[in-house]
Amino acid sequence: MGERRGGTAIVIGASIAGLCAARVLSDRVDHVTVIERDRITGAHIPRRSVPQGRHGHVLLAAGHQRLRRWFPGITGDLEAAGAVRYGTEEVVFHQAGGYRMRPALGYRGVSMTRPLLEETIRGRLLRGYMNVSVTDEVAVDGLIVEDGRVAGVRTDGAVYRADLVVACTGRNTRFLDQLEPAGFTAPDVSTVRIDIAYGTRTVRLGSGRTDPRIVLVVDNPRAGHRMGTVVPVEDGRAIVTLAGFHGDVPPTDADGFHAFARSLPSPAIADLLAGTEPLGPVLTHRMPTSQRRRMELLKRHPAGFVVLGDAICSFNPVYGQGMSVAALQAQELGRAVDRHGLRSSRLPAAFYRRAARVVEVPWRIAAAADFADPRTSGAKPPGTDLLNRYLDHVLRACHTSPRVAGQLLQVQNLVAHPRSLATPVMAARVFTAARDSPAGTCPAPVTHDSTA
Ligand SMILES: Cc1cc2nc3c(=O)[nH]c(=O)nc-3n(C[C@H](O)[C@H](O)[C@H](O)COP(=O)(O)OP(=O)(O)OC[C@H]3O[C@@H](n4cnc5c(N)ncnc54)[C@H](O)[C@@H]3O)c2cc1C
Known part of the structure; x- marks a missing residue:
């Protein structure tokens, strides 16, 4: 945790990325104002501007871990509100012609509607951190740019000033375009x-x-x-x-x-x-498309402003990565503020470099799976075809090897690096187990240590 050094921050957007960014900044600045255009009712119902909230949202282990650290006991809060705990052995996964083994890894996930998760995080943030406030039903119209830095935001009828503005306004964020007249070019966008x-x-x-x-x-x-x-x-x-x-x-x-x-x-x-x-x-x-704004490749950024969350990278949703990657980006924002300070002109570039490292692995995981479909087009990361040939073996190995199935689950949950699937020991296990793959009935749960 950083040391509070004073200053103020504005977070635009009170969705998952905005709430995580506000939590991180609450440890580091005197006051964080979150501005959200939707009405926040406190009810566990989808919001108008977050239409994806009506669809299933899986919280990966990486995001869950992060939330537990920021809000100790949050899993209990979620459970008390009706969320469902599950063990990895309860995940039934059929892929590549067969059911994966179901190893018990000791990790228990939590499953709930997206509005419940968002409301619980928001409730914990507002109850636990007096220096955070959420203003709803206010849309930010524009950024105040002065002398090459963003000094605040403008809404219909009001001006809010702050040392740092964090736009967590989702995939279609408009704020980067608004910086172009001030001489800041828009980022390249990679799409799949x-x-x-x-x-x-x-x-x-x-x-x-x-x-x-x-x-x-x-x-x-x-x-x-x-x-x-x-x-x-x-x-x-x-x-x-x-x-x-x-x-x-x-x-x-x-x-x-x-x-x-x-x-x-x-x-x-x-x-x-x-x-x-x-x-x-x-x-x-x-x-x-999945889309990734290559913020880290830009030569110049205005001080006092960053975008975060889906605004940087909006993934194919089937891999359940967006919320967890937003949380990991927020963590990196905190580290960048600790290192450079809130007002530093070096802060945006430093944050975007860190955010790019966070995004890179899930982006590649998603791209590999997406490009396994020959109809997929766009920014194919180098080495994807080779990776997919190996992944074919990994997926089939999951039908017989609890260890491979467990490791793949950890990689997909962003708590293990993909290279952990390619160590010599694991590769030997993968090729042996893949040969034995049957297409068959759903295997019973197994403990991780049992075999292979
Ligand atoms: C169909 C679907 C399913 C998904 N499933 C999963 C899943 O299983 N697991 C997972 O982790 N992720 C999933 N995602 C991704 C996930 O929803 C996002 O990654 C997550 O919501 C984080 O996004 P965000 O906070 O950056 O932006 P958003 O959630 O898009 O929120 C943007 C916020 O900014 C506010 N806003 C925008 N403009 C303004 C303005 N001018 N002034 C004030 N407020 C403004 C909006 O009202 C909104 O609250 C899914 C996405 C989709 C589309």
Whole structure:
């Protein structure tokens, strides 16, 4: 934790990135003002400007760890509000023609609706940190730029001044464009065209279904490339999401939705759906591209201003990375402030270098999986095809080796580096286990140490 050195900060946007940034800055500045254009009601319902909040949101272990450090006991708060705890052995994952082994890694995740998570973080922030305030129903219209630095923000009728402004305004942030007249060029944007379509339905689990299972089914990306997930949430409900790529859109009528689920290579989701009560319509969401603003490549930044969260990198949502990467970026903002100080002209570049390192691994993980589909186009990281050839072996090894399955889960949860899958010992394990891969029934949970 940094030492509070005085000064003030404005965070634009009270979504996950904004709340994490505010938490980090609360340790370091006298006052943090969060400005949010939506009305914040305190109810666990999706907000207008965060339409993705209606869809399932998986919190990866990396993000969960970060939140637990910033808000000790937050998992208990979430659970008390209805969130569902689960062990890694309860994650049923079908990919590459078979079910992955289900190792118990000792880590227990927490599954809930996105609004519950956001509200819980916001509640903890406001109760625990008196130097943070959230002003809702106020949209920031523009930045105040003076002498090459951002000195505050302008809203309809008011001016707020601060030493640092952090824009956590999501994928379509406009604030970087506003800096161009002041001589700051816009960043290059790397995109990966996936044209993903979500169809999501919240259901009540059947009376016989109380186990908190997370189910993921991924079709062969070279032939079909559909997928589905089920995440348990509050009040005995589950969020079922089906997804298609490159124009393959899950139907919104009940029969079509069920048929799409039935087309997946495992019956796990279709069978589960059959015993549930729908609690609303099938909701859709489309995202044409994953996109990454290459802030770290810019030569000049105005002092007093950074963007953070989806504004830097908006991932293909199926990998569940966005919230956790936003939290990791916020952590790096804190470190950059500790090193350079709030008002330093070096702060933005230093933060963007750190944020780029945070983004690089999940971006590559997502890109590798996306480019396994030959229809995907765009910024393909070097080495992706080679990586994917190895990953084919890893995925098949997960069908028989709890160790490989456990390691892959840790990599996908951003708590282990991908190179941990390629050590000589692990590679030997991968190639041996991949040879034994059967396409078969869902394996029972296993402890991590058991075999292979
Ligand atoms: C369909 C879908 C599913 C997803 N699933 C997952 C998942 O399973 N796991 C995961 O980790 N991530 C997931 N994500 C990504 C995740 O939602 C984001 O990464 C996360 O919300 C962090 O984004 P953010 O805070 O940077 O921006 P956003 O969530 O987009 O929030 C931006 C905020 O800024 C506010 N704002 C914008 N402009 C202004 C302004 N001018 N003045 C004031 N306020 C303003 C908005 O009202 C909003 O509150 C998913 C995304 C989608 C689209």
